[in-house]
Amino acid sequence: MQDYLRIAPRKIGNAAWVETLGLTALVLGLGYWTEPTDPLHAFSGFPWSLFAPVLLGLRYGFAQALVSGLLLLLVLLGMHRFGIGAYAQMPAAYVVGLFACAMLVGEFRDLWDRRLEGLQRANEYRQMRLDEFTRAHHILRLSHDRLEQKIAGNDQSLRSALLAMRQRLNEVQGHEALAAMAESMLDVLAYYGPLRVAALYRVSEDKVIPEPLASLGELPAINFAKDPMVQLMFEHRELISMRPEMAESGLHLEKSPLLACLPLIDTNGEMHAVVAIFGMPFFAFHERNLNLLAILGGHLADILLSREQEIMHLDIDVARFNRYLERSLADAQRYEVPATLIAFEMLDASWSDTLQRLLQSTQRGLDVLRVCDNSKRVKVVLALLPLTAEDGAEGYVQRIRLALQEQFGRSSEEVGLVIHRQAINRLVRKAAVKRFLISECALDEREVAIH
Template sequence: MDTVRSDPEARRQQAQPGSSPNRWMLGSPLGKLASTEGSTRIRLLEILLLPALFLLVGYGLSPQDPLWVHAEFPWAWLAPIVVALRYGALGGLGASTVLLAGWAVFHGADWLHFPQLYFLGGFITVLVVGEFSSLWRHKTRRAELAQHYLDQRLEHLVRQYYLLRLSHDRLEQELIGRPMSMRDALRHLQTGDDPQKAPLRLLQLLGEYCQISSASLFAVTHDLVHPDALAQLGTPKAPQLQDPLIRQALDTLRLCHVAQTADGAGLSSHYLIAAPLLDLSGTPFALLVVEEMPFYALQDENLQVINLLLHYYCDGLSSHALAQPIVQAYPECPESFAVELQRLSHMQAIAGLDSTLVVLEFSDEAIAHHYPQQILRMRRMLDEHWLMQSPQGRQMLAVLMPLGNASSAEGFLQRIELLLSPKSKQTLQAFGIAPRVFSLGQHPPLALLQHLDGLLHA
């Protein structure tokens, strides 16, 4: 991991604005000669001194012809050519002006014998070389900027990858400590046909999902806690029924933990968490007390999950009474559908966990092809279905998806399309099926069913 962190730093040092991919060459003598970085004063000195140096050398070797005008090769023009390669055409013209001034000095401004072709050819050569230099310096600058941008992007990707690895490791640790999803937890609360084992099954689920290692469940009657536990997890000690955390939980009818007890009572409490179990009227009938759990598990998210599972468990114990308002209004509604609709609505109100209701309207042609029955056979483990029928023969299928969102509904509809047309991939409308998606967080249960009944009998 240290290597991942050091790479961006190295690239950042190499990718500063104005740096070159071959920056290592700039430390060598040849690189220093080829470098064009420097102040304006140094550039002017190079433009003036380099051709002057050639003039002095030419005067020392050939006093009669210091500019080598009549020689086989005009060596004096090497100075403006080199300057033009380094600084472009403008610098080359400045160096050429120095040669022109040198000719005037050495020949006494004898313009009648001025070598026009000599200077014309030299000026043209310098301009061509300067233009070539400017073009390649522009291309090099663009390449450096592109390289700098790519280095920045690579550094950003490396950092994102590093954060992704940290996030992945964090998720792995959470999954190790919490091996099941919320949907699995709700399914465990739904299963089981022995009411006597329900309290123990609740504690086992809390121990597995919320990492509780020692807890007890006591019955409560008229705000009095019975000393005999209904179920125990781990090896709890003798109950302390007058514990301040227990009294605060029964007084407030809410889940309490040691960090939020009033007047510092949590310092003298024997328990970490105390949570009452309420019936539909809001009266406590049982009390959960937690003695031991990992320190890192005592956080807001875990406490919210415990509260959520307790409410879901309490709604399951009063399932018949919970479904009565819906069953009385719509006698043809399955009781299991009505109970789950009410439980998920309470879950959304308590914890903000939304669920989705997918409604499929079938045309007469779709009903004739028995599409409703085919879709019913696709039932997932936790979903609830209600095939609604009107006296006129219209049919609608309501699919309740616990803890589902818009993406879950879209995936469900895509599976239906794949079932009906595995090769042609036609839409549901082509089969005479009109889908509708509703969120329980935006529609109360009775209002939602009233809207569906209106669609069915429209």
Template sequence: MVTLESLMVPSLAIGIGMAFHPEDPLGVNAAFHWAWLAPIIVALRYGPLAGLGAAAVLLLAWVALHQDQMDQFPQIFFLGGLITVMLVGEFSSLWRARTRRAESVQYYLDQRLEHLIRQYYLLRLSHDRLEQELIGRPMSMRDALKTLRGLSGGEDGAQILLRLLAQYCQISSAAVHPVNDDKLEITATATIGSPVAVDIKDPLLAQAMETRTLCHVVQATVRQEATRYLVAAPLLDIGGEIYAMLLIDELPFFALQDENLQTINLLLGYYTDGLSTQALAAPLLEQVPICPPEFAFELQRLWRMHQSTKVPSIVVALEFTQDAAERDLPQQFLRLKRMMDESWVIAGSKRQVIAILMPLGDASTAEGFIGRLEEWIQRKQHTSLAQAGIYPHPLPLADSDGPLPMLQKLLQLAHA
């Protein structure tokens, strides 16, 4: 496409010139060199290399039209045009790179926000359930989350998930079917009860696959379409791709209400988030098992993001002396971290280290955070960080050789 436009656009400009000014189609002697607009447009769209290719078409056209006048080659005409095309192409490349980086940052923030929203609603729902229905339920939401957190992918994990949904959401008959390339597999990964045979053309299933959201029978009834399922809920990873589908065909009448459907949706979301966390954090946790999975997961994801887009992130390691740790300063400092930050408390023999991972942060972000801690300690205890036995160490992710060397460096700070 780039090559085609680099050839067609200047050729079109030459054709227009030949139609209106056959004696000077490139406008070499004109008051304004209109022919150079074609390479400039190509350079704006695709960068300097494509612009140079389009300029080469103009050069070849002049040579072809003036084979017997090579001694009259318009050097200034082509030199000025090439300089203009290079400048325009350079600015185009710069802003396209900035645009890609901004889109990558926005995509990461959207993922992070979705993850935080799921956690927020899940915690709120857990609190309400524990207060109102702890006695009437076979298990509490806290137990459900604990069970989900330890699950892994595959048939065993899906079967345990189904049993958990049956106990907590009163599901009588359901099945989990894998999805590959947006195509539902007929063979179920896990079942409970006696689920009906799969109908790939079922309208409720098609709606759930298309919208990537939980759909229930009332929605199909409103659209006057017959369905054999009561609920179709996709299992989405953090990237929004469907890798399995929960199909429920038997559920008590009073259980088909918004609160129970929201519970199903949130438990599925927590389960899929846990699978993504385990997959990304597993290599790090094998080497450093004491590291929290959430910290390892976020560190791995930010490192991959830095590798692809060069977006920076930074870890601030706060080293506490034994005296500072005994005065409970680490726990007080943990309350000052930002909402999006992940933390890891590392206890050594003579010191304690708090590693705070700051997504999308650089040296100035770390300096601002350390300055805030300095103001807090000055206001509360009328002393400085160093005098209180606290030593900050900014560790940019870009300066490390990967997530594992970063974790090892944090452990060395705690156990040096």
């Protein structure tokens, strides 16, 4: 413990006894110098020799004050023995006062010392606990920094995971996309869950097919037809989990072996599959993580829907844009996941094809583009930026303007490019997005597929 942290006096050593002898001798010497016939000042006014035991008692305590008083008493007895000066007569009052003052001062100083020593021990204990807490805090902070570095260095993000699933879809041959992608879907959910024991089951006519398409860990037995959590999931058509509010509502979900039941429902409301979650780490079982699983489940269901639309030979670009716009609106309302809708209106027809190619070349992985004509017979490119807040959208627009300047040496105003933006968040309703497309972008109401 550093000296500046101490609140109690230091332990008394040999220097204290040397000082006791020295101060007592000094007082006697000064007394003899001022009054040779009465060096103790026992008979001449105030007994100044009392300062030696009093000062030593204040500084060191009872023992040093007593020793100093005894030394003065020995001098007094010696002078009385040899009849020096007035000391032929024993000054009883001086002797009593000397020891009374010395012992009282020393005793109070020792009491003060004991109290400070107790405070010192309490202070050292608290300092020890503070040091332990500080070390634990630094270890936790180091672990957190290493975790951040690990995550920052890991190219697996929500955006990259969805991109990987789209690429996996392109590799799937035939009509059975769910069976071919089940393992990949469950891997994505397990990575972000994180899930320890789970399985993905096909849903047909609102019934779970008991044979799992993909699984993790050792699965317990479960009767999907009678399981209360599965029934509640079909009733509400959303993720259901073993949370306290469920028990408080009178639902007896403790009879289910499931921790959570995640439906994969696309924007058309069709349930493709169910992910039954039997086990996951305790630290991961919270509202935010469950919401992330629900968001992923919806996007995975939309990926399956896109394959069905391709097979049916629908207008892929229009259907894809409408599907992701509906998904972004739903995610913003339910889970507060932001997105941004940008409309690039090309007033100069001579530049419209060039600008369209520029926008397509700068398209990011999850961004969805749609080209259409508005009521003013002007080409409009709609760009939906999922998982992108307003600051991210501003950066995207700035990159478009910078690319236009670098490649063609023109500003957006010079090529007749007008940019309209609409944030999609929890406060924005479908009606506001619809008004943005119809009023600000001048699109025909039939082009706006927002239900």
